Amino acid sequence: MQGVPLSWYLILSAILFALGVAGFLFRRSIITVFMSIELMLNAVNLSFVAFSYQFKQVDGHLFTFFVMVVAAAEAAVGLAIILTVFRNRATLNIDEINSLKY
Amino acid sequence: MNLFYTATDHFVLSPAIQLAFWGCAILLLDTWLIPDPRKRRWLVPIFVLPAIVLTAIALGKQHAYLVSEGAREISAFNGALTVDGFALFFNWVFLISTLIVSIVSYRYLEIEGEHHGEYYGLILLANCGMFFLATGTDLVTLFVGLELMALCFYVMVGFLRGERRSNEAALKYLILGAFSSALLVYGFSLFYGMAGATKLSVIVKAMQGRDPWDPVLFLAMATTSVGLLFKISAAPFHMWAPDAYEGAPTTTTAYLSVASKAASIAFLLRIFLGPLDVARPAWEPLLAGVAILTMTVGNFAAITQTNVKRLLAYSSISHAGYMLLGLIAGNDTGLKGIAVYVLVYTFMNLGAFLVVIALRRQNIIGEDVADLAGLAKRHPGYALLMLVFLLSLAGIPPTAGFLGKYYIFLSLVETGHYVLAVIGTLYVAVAIYYYFRIVRSMYLDEAAADTAPLASTVGLRFAVGVSGLLTLCIGIYPEPFLRLAHTSLLK
Numbered sequence: 001m002q003g004v005p006l007s008w009y010l011i012l013s014a015i016l017f018a019l020g021v022a023g024f025l026f027r028r029s030i031i032t033v034f035m036s037i038e039l040m041l042n043a044v045n046l047s048f049v050a051f052s053y054q055f056k057q058v059d060g061h062l063f064t065f066f067v068m069v070v071a072a073a074e075a076a077v078g079l080a081i082i083l084t085v086f087r088n089r090a091t092l093n094i095d096e097i098n099s100l101k102y
Numbered sequence: 103m104n105l106f107y108t109a110t111d112h113f114v115l116s117p118a119i120q121l122a123f124w125g126c127a128i129l130l131l132d133t134w135l136i137p138d139p140r141k142r143r144w145l146v147p148i149f150v151l152p153a154i155v156l157t158a159i160a161l162g163k164q165h166a167y168l169v170s171e172g173a174r175e176i177s178a179f180n181g182a183l184t185v186d187g188f189a190l191f192f193n194w195v196f197l198i199s200t201l202i203v204s205i206v207s208y209r210y211l212e213i214e215g216e217h218h219g220e221y222y223g224l225i226l227l228a229n230c231g232m233f234f235l236a237t238g239t240d241l242v243t244l245f246v247g248l249e250l251m252a253l254c255f256y257v258m259v260g261f262l263r264g265e266r267r268s269n270e271a272a273l274k275y276l277i278l279g280a281f282s283s284a285l286l287v288y289g290f291s292l293f294y295g296m297a298g299a300t301k302l303s304v305i306v307k308a309m310q311g312r313d314p315w316d317p318v319l320f321l322a323m324a325t326t327s328v329g330l331l332f333k334i335s336a337a338p339f340h341m342w343a344p345d346a347y348e349g350a351p352t353t354t355t356a357y358l359s360v361a362s363k364a365a366s367i368a369f370l371l372r373i374f375l376g377p378l379d380v381a382r383p384a385w386e387p388l389l390a391g392v393a394i395l396t397m398t399v400g401n402f403a404a405i406t407q408t409n410v411k412r413l414l415a416y417s418s419i420s421h422a423g424y425m426l427l428g429l430i431a432g433n434d435t436g437l438k439g440i441a442v443y444v445l446v447y448t449f450m451n452l453g454a455f456l457v458v459i460a461l462r463r464q465n466i467i468g469e470d471v472a473d474l475a476g477l478a479k480r481h482p483g484y485a486l487l488m489l490v491f492l493l494s495l496a497g498i499p500p501t502a503g504f505l506g507k508y509y510i511f512l513s514l515v516e517t518g519h520y521v522l523a524v525i526g527t528l529y530v531a532v533a534i535y536y537y538f539r540i541v542r543s544m545y546l547d548e549a550a551a552d553t554a555p556l557a558s559t560v561g562l563r564f565a566v567g568v569s570g571l572l573t574l575c576i577g578i579y580p581e582p583f584l585r586l587a588h589t590s591l592l593k
Contacts, residue, residue, distance in 0.1 A: 010295075013291075017288055020284070024281055030273070030277070033277060034277070034280075037277070037280045037281055037284055040281075040284035040285075040288070041284050041287065043288070044284065044287050044288050044290075044291050047288075047291040047292075047295065048291050048294060051291065051294055051295040051298075055298045057298065059294070059299060059300050060291075060294055062242065063241070063242055063245075063290075063291075063294065063300060066242055066245060066246055067245075067287060070245070070246070070249045070283075073249070073253055074249070074253065074276075074280050074283075077253050077256050077257060077276070078256075078276050078277075078280065080257075081256060081257075081260050081269070081272045081273055081276055082273065084260060084263050084269050084272075085269045085270065085272075085273050088264070088266050088269050089266065089269075097270050097273065097274075098270075099266055099267060099270055100267055100270055100271060100274075100344075100345040100348055100349055101345075
């Protein structure tokens with residue numbers, strides 16, 4: 001393979017994934033948390049595509065499509081749920097959605 | 103490589119086709135094909151029946167084929183789906199829970215004022231996802247099956263749209279569920295990178311001879327197992343479970359705690375006994391720690407609960423810990439133990455939740471331990487069955503729960519994990535304490551004066567009765583069930 005070596009893609013993917021995890025853990029707005037999860041899924045896509053290119057196969061590309069479909073479906077259901085939460089509480093801050101505990 | 107859709111493919115896929123077809127049909131019927139809302143109310147749930155019967159016939163044909171041909175498995179789609187004893191066993195468990203939950207949903211959702219036909223469609227589609235989790239032998243199939251199941255559950259948990267607790271439960275479940283799926287699929291991408299294929303059988307071959315402490319394998323193992331442990335609600339990844347269980351409509355809670363957990367266990371076994379088997383020295387101590395922590399958190403947190411649903415949520419967390427113990431032992435007894443445990447747990451846990459469903463009446467939420475007070479006087483039948491379920495959950499003979507725990511502990515002793523066996527046994531004592539708080543409330547406490555009778559319908563009575571009967575039956579005459587569990591061994 002000419003040009004950019006595989007490891008660079010994987011390192012980029014790992015960094016993006018770690019950023020997603022960090023965003024998930026530290027951001028307080030539900031929408032941002034949700035975007036962080038999408039970032040994690042896209043990091044996964046990157047590593048699938050990189051491996052797939054390396055192996056000269058389509059399996060990884062196929063998996064990428066499924067991950068994208070799942071991410072879209074998750075976003076659709078997720079936003080609907082976020083909307084109902086917002087209707088009932090008028091807040092999207094994770095710390096204020098706390099009626100269920102212990 | 104076979105590029106076309108063959109008869110074998112169709113044969114293997116037929117239960118999923120039925121479930122998906124009827125699931126979608128119900129969604130269409132509910133929104134479009136039956137315009138009259140009054141007719142829709144009672145007409146739509148009826149369509150669950152043909153769905154379950156046809157799925158059962160399809161599964162039965164597969165079962166009969168395996169038995170008559172003496173084959174170990176039927177493989178389809180170039181190895182992406184495999185019907186073996188393991189898959190069939192779990193599929194039967196899913197189908198039975200689907201049946202029981204559909205029977206009791208009607209009245210419960212009417213009382214909650216949120217009876218919509220799509221609920222039944224979601225149940226069937228979730229079952230379709232579970233089919234792929236138990237039958238799939240390809241990372242893609244497993245991932246899609248997991249998400250199909252999970253997405254249906256997110257909606258079902260948040261089904262009471264006007265109820266704040268239900269929204270919140272759905273949100274927490276969704277966010278943590280999506281996060282764990284992302285971790286899981288990152289692990290899958292590493293497996294793909296190591297093996298160059300997504301089929302489990304190819305990955306297993308490619309993994310052979312790999313050093314168990316290889317850093318890439320370790321990273322794949324860590325991310326995949328965190329994702330899987332989230333799904334079975336093992337500590338320290340259990341936080342979503344009590345909230346989701348408490349906030350969700352009780353019928354969903356029952357389904358979630360039983361079918362979703364069984365499906366996740368099936369998924370976990372496929373991965374841990376497949377691609378991750380080579381890393382056993384690395385994950386065995388980790389899983390042992392997780393199992394101990396799970397039993398500790400589940401059992402001790404349950405002690406102080408006043409809400410029965412939340413109490414049962416923590417108890418179901420601790421049951422996940424016991425099931426993990428069987429995987430740690432890893433011999434045939436342990437794996438058979440997990441199968442028996444899943445079967446037994448299905449009936450006893452469903453049964454306990456069914457009684458909680460019966461307690462929900464117009465204007466009475468009926469989820470507190472105090473709401474069960476005096477149940478023995480007012481409804482001796484329900485109280486007796488609840489006693490059976492609780493005894494079984496605690497693992498006391500002659501109920502079925504004892505059998506499940508017996509095989510798990512036996513496998514631990516056989517493989518020399520004495521410490522784990524002792525810890526597991528000690529926690530049974532803790533469990534007896536909190537289960538008997540419910541029993542004491544039912545049998546010794548006086549009821550409040552103005553309690554309304556239970557919302558008991560024919561369907562509910564039937565469902566509770568069947569669960570109770572099977573819980574006792576498996577405990578007293580376990581032979582056929584053990585034989586069934588034996589056919590489900592993966593190796």
